[in-house]
Amino acid sequence: MMTVTRLDLNDATVMLAGARAKAAEIGVPMCIAITDDGGNLVAFERMDGGKVTSITIAIDKSFTASGAKKATHEYGAISQPEGPTHGINSAIGGRLMVVGGGLPVMVDGACVGGIGVSSGTPAQDMQVAQAGIDELMATL
Amino acid sequence: MMTVTRLDLNDATVMLAGARAKAAEIGVPMCIAITDDGGNLVAFERMDGGKVTSITIAIDKSFTASGAKKATHEYGAISQPEGPTHGINSAIGGRLMVVGGGLPVMVDGACVGGIGVSSGTPAQDMQVAQAGIDELMATL
Amino acid sequence: MMTVTRLDLNDATVMLAGARAKAAEIGVPMCIAITDDGGNLVAFERMDGGKVTSITIAIDKSFTASGAKKATHEYGAISQPEGPTHGINSAIGGRLMVVGGGLPVMVDGACVGGIGVSSGTPAQDMQVAQAGIDELMATL
């Protein structure tokens, strides 16, 4: 048996609040998803005006980041033409996201879950995702 | 052109709170999903202990109820052998749910969204979904 | 944060051995899958002669049992016509299995994973799945 630590709903609620506040601050309504260490959805919010297409994208960014323990923009960097993972974006039925906005949540060196944000530019999505993590870290 | 009225994130948050309180009261941690009139996810929560399999089931119950403007248990009743919609459960890649726990949200005769609940018995799921709607109605 | 206990690869290997031995004893080559508490695959074996169609079925039986914390034959019993979950078998893209052969692995009241077996009759699949659990329990 192994024992692991993962995000619970309270953690996810804290993260949503932090991400939502940053999204409001920059004026971009977002879809925000939180997954646990197994890649399974814990909480999700589509802010008023968030994109319909971003529902699945946000969830899959979080799935990718938590399941692979890697930020989605890092996959983007190594998935360019001639890059080592070029073409990985269509893996897992297209769920493997290589666009920025998905971040793993690392605590004491272990991945306890992830956050995925979509509706803005990838840079904005990453900023909002980071704000969600920052909010959680401030509570630990 | 047409103008429609639909659930916003604030409404969804109110519904989640009502459903979560009822789930806590009956002692069954639930997955709870809220969709708008287009069947698109607005908010989702998996309470600590909610089932992993219920993530998709809750979302799809809400999708079905809001998209079809019909409670999923009503589909269940007419989907029995010899019933008029027998076999419809596998439609839309299996997203058409005929198990109780998905309710449309009706306001002034119009469907403004839906709620889907899963992890308990269908009767428990329906009770928790109704509590989410009741909470919203109390605010209107 | 929450702390959870789950099957590791060593546990899965023990379970495979127990299930494989029982399958050999009854003379039915099986597909055997082990998932963790998040429904994610840990280990899989198709014994020589196991059915090709049973690969996915075994994996999905284990996914269902571990994700829903419920044996798949229990879903079968309540999914008969007029039963409360009639029609649930097509949920989650058809991954929700209601045919016997998927069992949750419960330790100290918590679901730590699951086992799914397919290629025999459901009764044989259940027997082999139970043998996998028994083998694990003998090591705890």
Add this chain to the structure above:
Amino acid sequence: MMTVTRLDLNDATVMLAGARAKAAEIGVPMCIAITDDGGNLVAFERMDGGKVTSITIAIDKSFTASGAKKATHEYGAISQPEGPTHGINSAIGGRLMVVGGGLPVMVDGACVGGIGVSSGTPAQDMQVAQAGIDELMATL
């Protein structure tokens, strides 16, 4: 009629052991999948710490290598922009993997199966996959 030679479960177990030992040696816990000449899964292991997203990726790398009788990194080379198979990565619902780590198992000029590895860099995945094949070849 034709008679084919293919990997059996014993071969797959040997390959898993060889791959697992190499993964341990380089310190990267891996997902390892073995498929037969029909592309059908024979055995799978997710080592403790292997990535959740790599479950499907490892299986699909092996599926691709055995089904196409070609290493996935070879597909990667010809799938670059302007390459002859550019865009083939999304084929078969995204199962056609063009990232390194999937190798066909060739015996006497015939493809008898494949191995797919994921969780490390593609170079590490390829190294571990080759170790699985080397272990098998040492037994023939």
